Amino acid sequence: MVVLEQLSELQKNLEIIEENNKIIRSGSNIYILNKAKRDYENFKALYEKKIIHKETLKEEDIDKLQVELYYKKETFHSVKRVMKEKIQRANEEIEKAQAEVARLKKEIPEKYLIIFFGILETQTSPISTIKNSRCSACKHKIEDNEIYNINNNDEIVFCPSCGRILSHSHKKDDKKCIAK
């Protein structure tokens, strides 16, 4: 059923958007960056305080201070660079997935979109795959005739327990199922 594949694609792209939004919002990103920044700034302040009384320091101590200052500055800048790239990549992924979502929304008949987004209001992931004759989301046992219907009916099949749209994980499984 073509629409089932399109709905699965839609779900996949919505998940990509959510995952990448999480990356962008991630508090650990900001924490790591702030820590590297603080480390550098604190050390820089200390360095400047010490270097005022340069004459009281040994040459090798001055060298050591400078090396450490350089190291902390480099760490801060490389963390900043990596984070910027990570966020940029996440934004690109979101953009691509959003374009796919827009395309699929145009292709999928409206009645299926209404069903899909209706389920999404109360459940995460409106499409659930069948694994070992069970709905993978809620583990409800799905009868053989229902599994048969997924492949051979013109209508989508819902999990009687959680209400999600049932699908097979991929084409290979479909064939196996029909052959049974």
Ligand SMILES: [Zn+2]
């Ligand atoms: Zn279910």
